[in-house]
Amino acid sequence: DAGITQSPRHKVTETGTPVTLRCHQTENHRYMYWYRQDPGHGLRLIHYSYGVKDTDKGEVSDGYSVSRSKTEDFLLTLESATSSQTSVYFCAISESNSGITDTQYFGPGTRLTVL
Amino acid sequence: QKEVEQDPGPLSVPEGAIVSLNCTYSNSAFQYFMWYRQYSRKGPELLMYTYSSGNKEDGRFTAQVDKSSKYISLFIRDSQPSDSATYLCAMSQGGSEKLVFGKGTKLTVNP
Numbered sequence: 001d002a003g004i005t006q007s008p009r010h011k012v013t014e015t016g017t018p019v020t021l022r023c024h025q026t027e028n029h030r031y032m033y034w035y036r037q038d039p040g041h042g043l044r045l046i047h048y049s050y051g052v053k054d055t056d057k058g059e060v061s062d063g064y065s066v067s068r069s070k071t072e073d074f075l076l077t078l079e080s081a082t083s084s085q086t087s088v089y090f091c092a093i094s095e096s097n098s099g100i101t102d103t104q105y106f107g108p109g110t111r112l113t114v115l
Numbered sequence: 116q117k118e119v120e121q122d123p124g125p126l127s128v129p130e131g132a133i134v135s136l137n138c139t140y141s142n143s144a145f146q147y148f149m150w151y152r153q154y155s156r157k158g159p160e161l162l163m164y165t166y167s168s169g170n171k172e173d174g175r176f177t178a179q180v181d182k183s184s185k186y187i188s189l190f191i192r193d194s195q196p197s198d199s200a201t202y203l204c205a206m207s208q209g210g211s212e213k214l215v216f217g218k219g220t221k222l223t224v225n226p
Binding site: 040042 | 156219
């Protein structure tokens with residue numbers, strides 16, 4: 001998984017509770033991404049980061065926030081989880097956003113269930 | 116029209132068959148094309164990467180890009196049961212633009 005770990009790997013929580021997912025990389029890559037994957041929708045970008053403390057929104061960012069205080073860690077927070085956020089969440093990293101280094105490498109995923 | 120279209124399948128073939136997986140796209144600015152393989156309950160892993168038009172071969176896998184038709188393909192020769200997975204196409208304009216993924220095609224290779 002290209003030196004990427006995600007924690008927790010599985011989580012069940014209740015509606016309205018806050019949830020934080022962690023992505024950790026050992027590759028020292030500049031770019032980090034959070035996606036969610038749902039049947040019928042494929043992979044959708046939630047937020048991404050292009051450096052420490054530099055983040056931006058993706059296509060499905062409502063209800064999610066992120067933080068990156070260190071190069072190696074990218075946190076995804078659901079402030080108040082809803083059942084529509086039940087999904088599999090993937091973190092990805094890339095060296096850059098241009099040329100051959102556009103390629104992204106994915107973590108193993110976190111399966112989140114919101115009851 | 117969605118930016119990237121990919122037939123979700125499922126596609127079921129016998130072992131040894133040649134498999135053809137395809138994506139079409141609408142954005143002529145895409146220059147970088149990738150194929151990812153995703154096993155059940157795993158993260159996507161990069162399989163093939165191609166820049167602009169042309170072919171690229173890696174073992175049993177061949178990626179083709181036809182920019183004039185806005186069509187990309189992945190061919191798998193002598194398919195094996197271990198090739199059973201979901202295959203995702205992805206593409207990018209480069210620069211500050213992000214990857215756009217197809218929804219994936221589920222492939223099963225039967226022994």
